[in-house]
Amino acid sequence: MSSSTEADHGAASSDDAAVAGAREKASAADRGAGSGPAAGAPPPAGPGAERSVPRWRRSLRPYLLIVPALLLTGGILYPFGLGLYYTVFDFAASKPQPDFTGLENYRRIFTDSSFWDSAWVTVLYAVGAAAVETVLGVAVALLLHRSTLVGRVLEKVLILPLMIAPVIAAIIWKLMLQPSVGVVNYLLRPFGLGGVQWTDTPTGALLSSIAVDVWVYTPFVAILALAGLRSLPTSPFEAAAVDGAGWWFTFRKLTMPMLWPYVLVAVIFRFMDSLKVFDIIYALTEGGPGDSTVVLQIRAYLEAIRFQRYSFGLSYMIVLWAVVYLAAMVLVRYLGRIQNRAAEVPK
Amino acid sequence: MTKRQASTRPKGALKRRVLGIAADGALILYFLFALFPVVWMVILSLKPGHELFSTYFSFTPTLDSYRTVLGAGEDEGVPFVRFFLNSLVVSLGAVGLSLVIGLPAAYAAARWRFRGSENLMFTLLSFRFAPELTVIIPLFVLYQQLGLFDTYLGMIWVLQLVTLPLIVWIMRSYFADLSPELEQAALLDGYTRKQAFFRVALPLVKPGIAAVSLLAFIFAWNNFVFPLILTSSQAQTVTVGALSFLGGDRPKYNLTAAAALVSVIPPLLLALTIQRYLVRGLSFGAVKS
Numbered sequence: 001m002s003s004s005t006e007a008d009h010g011a012a013s014s015d016d017a018a019v020a021g022a023r024e025k026a027s028a029a030d031r032g033a034g035s036g037p038a039a040g041a042p043p044p045a046g047p048g049a050e051r052s053v054p055r056w057r058r059s060l061r062p063y064l065l066i067v068p069a070l071l072l073t074g075g076i077l078y079p080f081g082l083g084l085y086y087t088v089f090d091f092a093a094s095k096p097q098p099d100f101t102g103l104e105n106y107r108r109i110f111t112d113s114s115f116w117d118s119a120w121v122t123v124l125y126a127v128g129a130a131a132v133e134t135v136l137g138v139a140v141a142l143l144l145h146r147s148t149l150v151g152r153v154l155e156k157v158l159i160l161p162l163m164i165a166p167v168i169a170a171i172i173w174k175l176m177l178q179p180s181v182g183v184v185n186y187l188l189r190p191f192g193l194g195g196v197q198w199t200d201t202p203t204g205a206l207l208s209s210i211a212v213d214v215w216v217y218t219p220f221v222a223i224l225a226l227a228g229l230r231s232l233p234t235s236p237f238e239a240a241a242v243d244g245a246g247w248w249f250t251f252r253k254l255t256m257p258m259l260w261p262y263v264l265v266a267v268i269f270r271f272m273d274s275l276k277v278f279d280i281i282y283a284l285t286e287g288g289p290g291d292s293t294v295v296l297q298i299r300a301y302l303e304a305i306r307f308q309r310y311s312f313g314l315s316y317m318i319v320l321w322a323v324v325y326l327a328a329m330v331l332v333r334y335l336g337r338i339q340n341r342a343a344e345v346p347k
Numbered sequence: 348m349t350k351r352q353a354s355t356r357p358k359g360a361l362k363r364r365v366l367g368i369a370a371d372g373a374l375i376l377y378f379l380f381a382l383f384p385v386v387w388m389v390i391l392s393l394k395p396g397h398e399l400f401s402t403y404f405s406f407t408p409t410l411d412s413y414r415t416v417l418g419a420g421e422d423e424g425v426p427f428v429r430f431f432l433n434s435l436v437v438s439l440g441a442v443g444l445s446l447v448i449g450l451p452a453a454y455a456a457a458r459w460r461f462r463g464s465e466n467l468m469f470t471l472l473s474f475r476f477a478p479e480l481t482v483i484i485p486l487f488v489l490y491q492q493l494g495l496f497d498t499y500l501g502m503i504w505v506l507q508l509v510t511l512p513l514i515v516w517i518m519r520s521y522f523a524d525l526s527p528e529l530e531q532a533a534l535l536d537g538y539t540r541k542q543a544f545f546r547v548a549l550p551l552v553k554p555g556i557a558a559v560s561l562l563a564f565i566f567a568w569n570n571f572v573f574p575l576i577l578t579s580s581q582a583q584t585v586t587v588g589a590l591s592f593l594g595g596d597r598p599k600y601n602l603t604a605a606a607a608l609v610s611v612i613p614p615l616l617l618a619l620t621i622q623r624y625l626v627r628g629l630s631f632g633a634v635k636s
Binding site: 175 | 367370371373374375377378380381382384385387388391399400403447448449451452454455456458459461463464467470471473474476477478479480481482484485486487488489504507508511515539540565568569570571572575576586589590593600603604607610611614615617618622625626629630633634
């Protein structure tokens with residue numbers, strides 16, 4: 001945080017006490033960036049204009065700027081609170097006059113084996129997707145970092161899958177993975193694997209949906225890891241090369257520890273997003289075959305939207321939200337520790 | 348340079364070259380995996396209906412699928428062009444609203460520390476990670492009562508969950524990188540705070556605003572779960588519309604492929620223009636390149 005003022009004092013004091021030389025800096029920036037007052041803009045309000053604004057109004061200013069954002073935040077938090085409120089009733093389309101049921105919905109969920117099945121599938125999906133994307137993404141970043149001609153050409157198209165909507169990606173792979181007419185089995189036929197039932201077996205369906213996730217999001221990890229690699233200091237690597245350190249040693253002892261803060265940001269994003277996966281599963285398997293790919297958000301969708309048991313479906317979401325929130329707190333704290341440690345390393 | 352080292356050098360060079368070729372080979376393999384599905388979509392979309400399942404790579408290309416998909420989908424009953432325009436309207440609307448609300452908030456959060464600013468920032472960030480249905484299911488009920496179901500306004504409102512956290516977090520990091528001295532110099536020159544913001548700070552972060560707006564647009568455009576549940580026909584978007592060709596007992600692969608391709612054109616074109624800003628955008632300002 002670079003705050004120009006002392007905390008809670010508004011803009012009053014430091015606006016007046018401008019830093020010497022700021023003027024030259026400002027005009028230099030005007031020339032450099034072509035910024036500053038536009039031609040034909042109204043002239044400044046006059047000397048000391050800012051000082052004539054009463055102090056109380058100046059200290060109120062940050063709050064005024066934030067008000068619209070607060071209103072909107074409220075507009076999002078209200079439905080969330082409403083959802084939380086619904087879960088202690090038995091609100092459903094079949095029951096427009098709901099009764100207060102307390103924690104009954106939650107008791108039902110936790111004693112219901114299908115909740116634990118869904119939770120298990122969700123965890124498998126999130127861990128699987130995040131792990132594969134991390135390994136593959138870092139590998140791709142390392143290969144691109146060598147900056148050969150091939151790499152430079154390919155890097156231009158690296159983001160392509162990432163910009164395709166996940167639901168569209170799932171549709172694309174659904175067409176490709178059709179067992180009888182899909183192109184994947186056609187290409188595998190020479191290898192004697194022409195009849196794989198990709199999305200028609202429980203294991204296959206889960207692996208296929210993870211594969212789609214990997215296809216879309218590996219570039220995400222690769223982009224962040226590549227940015228990390230390019231910002232690492234070069235001297236440790238030069239020293240290692242002089243000492244004749246092997247590639248594996250350098251990677252383990254130098255590259256990975258320094259790169260980890262960058263990769264960790266990507267891992268956190270991917271893990272948290274995979275916990276709430278919806279689009280890919282919806283378009284690829286709709287939770288099938290059986291219940292084998294019904295992750296928690298799909299389960300909530302089926303309960304609340306398809307069967308219109310609003311309260312019960314929402315209870316699933318509140319539980320998932322709590323899990324995601326806790327996971328976020330733990331991971332972000334860990335990230336903070338890692339980044340602090342990285343900051344201590346002299347560059 | 349001793350003799351012995353000299354004699355081992357060619358050997359080392361050969362090993363390096365083989366390894367280099369292997370590394371490039373591995374890269375090409377990954378990119379085949381990454382790009383083939385898109386190429387295959389192009390092929391599928393150009394196939395005539397009767398050759399869909401009889402051939403793989405040899406066929407007579409035709410633009411019929413695109414004509415059907417873009418021809419208001421008369422024969423299929425899927426108004427795809429309308430969905431496309433809907434996506435455009437709600438994505439632009441969501442980004443516009445987020446900019447109006449988010450830029451002042453981002454500036455305030457970067458320039459002042461005051462009670463509640465950090466809490467607000469983290470609340471916004473938690474929107475980014477919240478499972479969407481937690482908010483959508485109550486909104487589904489609420490929108491029906493308020494008449495916002497299946498409307499542009501309803502979609503633009505809920506898309507703030509996607510666009511606002513992104514815009515506020517990234518713009519705060521851009522404003523924070525800006526030296527406050529520039530604005531102070533403007534104040535010395537007799538500008539008001541408001542003028543300093545609009546004429547000094549804002550022009551300097553223009554590239555950041557452009558990049559983050561495009562990225563927010565892409566995410567809004569690619570969203571699926573909001574329109575799936577909160578629209579039915581009037582405000583339905585391309586991501587939901589692309590699924591309609593798969594329905595029925597005879598899924599139309601060529602039409603689906605054409606629809607999928609048409610729907611990814613805007614995000615792909617925009618993505619190419621913001622390559623340089625992607626790292627900061629994708630990591631919410633956590634990683635700067």
